[in-house]
Amino acid sequence: MSDFSHKPVLTGDRAVLRPLTEDDAVTMAAIIEDPETSRLTGGAGRAPFTLAHLRAWYGSRGAQDDRLDLGLVDRASGELVGELVLNEWDEPNRSCNFRVMIGPAGRNRGLGTEAIRLLLAYGFERLGLHRVHLGVYAFNPRALRVYERVGFVREGVERQALLHEGAWIDSIRMAILAPEWARHRGHTGTHTP
Numbered sequence: 001m002s003d004f005s006h007k008p009v010l011t012g013d014r015a016v017l018r019p020l021t022e023d024d025a026v027t028m029a030a031i032i033e034d035p036e037t038s039r040l041t042g043g044a045g046r047a048p049f050t051l052a053h054l055r056a057w058y059g060s061r062g063a064q065d066d067r068l069d070l071g072l073v074d075r076a077s078g079e080l081v082g083e084l085v086l087n088e089w090d091e092p093n094r095s096c097n098f099r100v101m102i103g104p105a106g107r108n109r110g111l112g113t114e115a116i117r118l119l120l121a122y123g124f125e126r127l128g129l130h131r132v133h134l135g136v137y138a139f140n141p142r143a144l145r146v147y148e149r150v151g152f153v154r155e156g157v158e159r160q161a162l163l164h165e166g167a168w169i170d171s172i173r174m175a176i177l178a179p180e181w182a183r184h185r186g187h188t189g190t191h192t193p
Contacts, residue, residue, distance in 0.1 A: 004089065004127075005065035010118040015111045017070040017084060017118055022059030024071055027080045029054050031103030040140050041101055042162050067096075072115045074106060081106025084119050086132070094130035096123075100143075116150050117186035124181045133175035137162055144172065150186040151176045 007019035020028075029051060031037055038044045049057075061069040067087040071080050082102035089096045098119070102112050123129040135158065136143045148154075152174040160168035 003065045004068040012114045012118050015115040016073040020058045020061045020069050020071045022055045024058045025054035034103050098132045098134045113146050124178050130178045135171040138170040147174050151188050
């Protein structure tokens with residue numbers, strides 16, 4: 001098992017995952033500030049990040065050896081439309097957390113599904129991960145369908161994990177294991193419109 005110090009470029013038919021840089025801060029700021037993105041990631045109502053903070057953050061991603069932050073680029077337009085991250089690295093157990101954030105320009109076209117498959121393939125087949133887990137808010141059925149389609153399995157619920165506009169929202173815990181990935185490689189046949 002290697003660490004996350006190598007930052008690959010992963011290329012699919014529609015999506016490219018590439019290292020993030022300081023120059024991505026302006027685009028990522030617009031994605032983070034998008035109301036739908038903010039709602040789905042639980043960021044609604046939080047103080048906005050300054051551009052200086054985002055420049056420093058994205059400029060430092062290449063130096064991290066305990067996490068992998070990659071930008072999602074739409075191959076057709078060349079536009080950065082989001083990010084995918086493997087973080088919370090638990091080396092002894094070969095486990096980490098996964099998160100994704102996709103802005104309006106990258107939604108509803110299959111870019112996210114392909115990008116998740118690319119990152120999981122890299123994590124399981126190149127890095128030797130055993131388990132990748134995530135949390136998704138219950139008011140995001142589109143993400144739940146995508147995660148199930150690529151092989152994540154529901155493991156439980158964190159009840160009332162987010163207070164959103166006066167209502168408590170559950171967070172659904174999901175994970176995918178290396179043996180499961182080896183069987184289906186992100187193509188489970190599960191497709192719910």
